[in-house]
Amino acid sequence: MTEEELNARFAALADDASGPDPALVGAVTxxxxxxxxxxxxxxxERVASLVGAVQFVRATGSLNPADPAAIAAVVKASGLRGRRVHQLAWKVTTTILAIEEWESRVR
Structure with missing residues (x-):
C-alpha cells in the first residue's frame, strides 16, 4: 500500500463521525x-488522536508495540508532534491491547 493510499484511507476514517469509542478513550486517558x-x-484530545491512529494502523496492517515501525505509523497517523509522542503512542497502544485482552478473558 502506497503512502497516498494510506493517507486517503486515514482521511476516510477521520471523516467518520463516530470517531474512537469515548469509553475506550476515557479508559486509556x-x-x-x-x-x-x-x-x-x-x-x-491527544489520547483520542492516538486511539484513532491505533485503530487505523490496526485496520491497515499488524500492530505490534515492540515494532518501532508500527509505533512510528501510529504517530504519523495521529498527526501529533512533540518530544514524547513516540513514548505516548507506545503507552496508548499497549494500554489498548491490554484492555482488549482483559475484555476477551472476561467474556
Missing part, C-alpha cells in the same frame, strides 16, 4: 495519566 507525573498530564 486514565491509565496514561496514572503513569505520568502531575505536571505532564495528557489531554483527552
Amino acid at each position: 486514565l491509565e496514561v495519566n496514572r503513569c505520568q507525573p502531575w505536571w505532564r498530564r495528557v489531554g483527552t
